[in-house]
Amino acid sequence: MREKWVEAPRITGNEELARKFSVSPMAMRLIRSRAGMSEEEVREYLCGTIDELADPYLMKGMRDAVSLLQEKIRQGSRIRIIGDYDIDGVNATHILITALRRIGAAADTVIPDRLKDGYGVNEHLIQDAKDAGVDTIVTCDNGIAAAKEIAFAKELGMTVIVTDHHDIPYREEEDGSRTVILPPADVIINPKQEDCPYPFKKLCGAAVAWRLAEALYIEAGISREEFLDLAEFAAVATVGDIMDLTGENRILVKYGLRRLEQTKNPGYRALIAVNGLEGKKLTAYHIGFVIGPCINASGRLDTAKRALRLLSAESKAEAEELAGDLKALNDSRKDLTVKGTREAIELIEETDLKQDRVLVVYLPDCHESLAGIIAGRIRERYYKPCFVLTDAEDGVKGSGRSIPGYHMFDEMTKVRELFTKYGGHPMAAGLSLKSENVEPFRQAINENCRLTEEELTPRLSYDAVLPLCYAGEQIIRELELLEPFGKANEKPLFAAANLKVRSARIIGKNQNVLKAVLEGPDGTRLDTISFGDVQENLAYIEGKKDVCILYYPEINEYQGRRSVQLVVESWR
Known part of the structure; x- marks a missing residue:
C-alpha cells in the first residue's frame, strides 16, 4: 500500500529564535513544529528540567492519599499493591513498593496473572487480600474501570486507593450526554479526572505512582536525590507504554534515560548487559524495542512477577540469571508473534x-x-x-x-x-x-464504523524537502536535540527528489534490509537502507529512471569508519 505523502505546514520566522538557541533555521523549524510556536515552548522543549514538573499535590486526591497512607502506617495496617503485568504496571508496582517500604509500611505486592486473573484488580485478588489480613489495597496502572470489584472490597470493609492513568469509564445517555462512572474507592488519583487540576494529563501509570512516591518522600523528609533514583522506572514505563513524548513526559524520559545509563539498579544493569547495550547512549528506541519487550515478555508468556523480581534483585548473580531468562522469553515471544501474524494475514486474505x-x-x-x-x-x-x-x-x-x-x-x-x-x-x-x-x-x-476512504489511506507526513547534499553531519547533530523520539515526537522525515538508483540489493541474515546507493542531481551519492517489504520495494525501484524518497539521516559506524546513511521510510 503506497502512502499519501503530506508536507507539514511550513513554519516561518525561525531565524531570530534559531540565533537565540544557537541552532540552524531548519532545526528551529523542526523544533517549533513539535514544541509550539512560542519562545517559552521552545525553551521547555530544548531545556526543560526535572525541577520544572508540576507540583504533585496539584493532582486530585494526592493529599488525601498521602494522609490516608500515613495513617495506615501509624496503625501498622497491612497494605497490598495490585499492579498490572505490562511494562507500565511492573515499573509502577516497583516504584510504589520501594516508596512504601522506605517510609515504614508493611506492604507487599500482587501482579495479576494474565491468563488466570486477567487485567487489573478482581474479586478473587480482593478476597485473597482480605483472607491474608490486608487492610488497604493500592492499585497502580489499573482500577479506574473496576467499579464492581472495588465495591466488593468496600463491602469487606477494606480501604482502597486507586492510582491509574486510563480513560475514565462513562455511560452514554439517550440525549448523547455522558455520565462518568467512577469506582467507589476511598481515594482516586488519575489526572484524567475532569476536575483534576494537574496540568499534564498524559502520564503513564508508573509516572502517576512516581508522583505519589514523591509526595510520600516529601512528607517523610527523605532527600530529593533518593526520590530521583526512581525516575528511570517511570521513564522506561513512559516509553514502553507508548505515551506521548511531549511536555512532562519528554522531560522525564530525557532525564530518566541519562540516569538509566548509570543505573544503580542491578536488574536494569543486567538487562542492559545481556542485550549488549553496556556503555552505549540509550535512546527511546532501546527501551521500546530491546529492553521493554523483555519486561513485557515476562507477563506475556510466564508471570510478570519474574520481571518485578528482576527490578527488586539485590545481587548481581540473581539479576543476571533473571535478565537471561527474560531475554530468552522475549526471543520465544518473537517467534510466536511471527507465526501468529502469518496466520492472521492468511485468514484475512482467504x-x-x-x-x-x-x-x-x-x-x-x-x-x-x-x-x-x-x-x-x-x-x-x-x-x-x-x-x-x-x-x-x-x-x-x-x-x-x-x-x-x-x-x-x-x-x-x-x-x-x-x-x-x-x-x-x-x-x-x-x-x-x-x-x-x-x-x-x-x-x-x-x-457502526464511519471511517472514510481518505481516513483509511495511510498518510506519511514529512517535515521538509532536504536534498542529499544537505544531509550531512551538521544536520544529524542538530537532530539529536529533538530526541527522545517516540509517539507525538516522531523522528523528522525529509523528502528528496530526482534521485538515480546506482545500486540496490537485499542484505542481512534474515534478508530483511534493502541497501541502495542513490545519487542526487548534483552528483552527491549516499548509502541508504530500508526495511518493511524489501522484496516489493526492490522490485518497485528497479528500472526506474528517477525515484523520490522520504528519509531520516543518521551516522553509520562500521569497523571504525563513520559515514552518513539515509534510512528510507518510503519510495516513489
Whole structure:
C-alpha cells in the first residue's frame, strides 16, 4: 500500500529564535513544529528540567492519599499493591513498593496473572487480600474501570486507593450526554479526572505512582536525590507504554534515560548487559524495542512477577540469571508473534474479512498475550483498526490497535453489551466476551464504523524537502536535540527528489534490509537502507529512471569508519 505523502505546514520566522538557541533555521523549524510556536515552548522543549514538573499535590486526591497512607502506617495496617503485568504496571508496582517500604509500611505486592486473573484488580485478588489480613489495597496502572470489584472490597470493609492513568469509564445517555462512572474507592488519583487540576494529563501509570512516591518522600523528609533514583522506572514505563513524548513526559524520559545509563539498579544493569547495550547512549528506541519487550515478555508468556523480581534483585548473580531468562522469553515471544501474524494475514486474505473496514481476526489457538502485538502488525499492514481475538479460560479475550480518526474505546462503548469486560484508549483496547458474541461483535463494530476512504489511506507526513547534499553531519547533530523520539515526537522525515538508483540489493541474515546507493542531481551519492517489504520495494525501484524518497539521516559506524546513511521510510 503506497502512502499519501503530506508536507507539514511550513513554519516561518525561525531565524531570530534559531540565533537565540544557537541552532540552524531548519532545526528551529523542526523544533517549533513539535514544541509550539512560542519562545517559552521552545525553551521547555530544548531545556526543560526535572525541577520544572508540576507540583504533585496539584493532582486530585494526592493529599488525601498521602494522609490516608500515613495513617495506615501509624496503625501498622497491612497494605497490598495490585499492579498490572505490562511494562507500565511492573515499573509502577516497583516504584510504589520501594516508596512504601522506605517510609515504614508493611506492604507487599500482587501482579495479576494474565491468563488466570486477567487485567487489573478482581474479586478473587480482593478476597485473597482480605483472607491474608490486608487492610488497604493500592492499585497502580489499573482500577479506574473496576467499579464492581472495588465495591466488593468496600463491602469487606477494606480501604482502597486507586492510582491509574486510563480513560475514565462513562455511560452514554439517550440525549448523547455522558455520565462518568467512577469506582467507589476511598481515594482516586488519575489526572484524567475532569476536575483534576494537574496540568499534564498524559502520564503513564508508573509516572502517576512516581508522583505519589514523591509526595510520600516529601512528607517523610527523605532527600530529593533518593526520590530521583526512581525516575528511570517511570521513564522506561513512559516509553514502553507508548505515551506521548511531549511536555512532562519528554522531560522525564530525557532525564530518566541519562540516569538509566548509570543505573544503580542491578536488574536494569543486567538487562542492559545481556542485550549488549553496556556503555552505549540509550535512546527511546532501546527501551521500546530491546529492553521493554523483555519486561513485557515476562507477563506475556510466564508471570510478570519474574520481571518485578528482576527490578527488586539485590545481587548481581540473581539479576543476571533473571535478565537471561527474560531475554530468552522475549526471543520465544518473537517467534510466536511471527507465526501468529502469518496466520492472521492468511485468514484475512482467504476470507471476506479483507472487505471489512475494522478487522476482527479470531485466532483461537494464539497465545492471548500476543494478541495486541499481532493486532499492531495487522494494523500496519492493512492500515485499518484491528482486533485480534483468541480463546481464553473463560471465553474469548482480545486486544485492539487503532488508526488516527478511529477512537477505539468510544466505538467499543457503543457495543458494550457484547463484552463481559473492556477498556482502553483511543488507539488501543482490551476486551473479553463470550464465544458466541465474536461474530456479532465483528458485524456491529463494522456497521457502526464511519471511517472514510481518505481516513483509511495511510498518510506519511514529512517535515521538509532536504536534498542529499544537505544531509550531512551538521544536520544529524542538530537532530539529536529533538530526541527522545517516540509517539507525538516522531523522528523528522525529509523528502528528496530526482534521485538515480546506482545500486540496490537485499542484505542481512534474515534478508530483511534493502541497501541502495542513490545519487542526487548534483552528483552527491549516499548509502541508504530500508526495511518493511524489501522484496516489493526492490522490485518497485528497479528500472526506474528517477525515484523520490522520504528519509531520516543518521551516522553509520562500521569497523571504525563513520559515514552518513539515509534510512528510507518510503519510495516513489
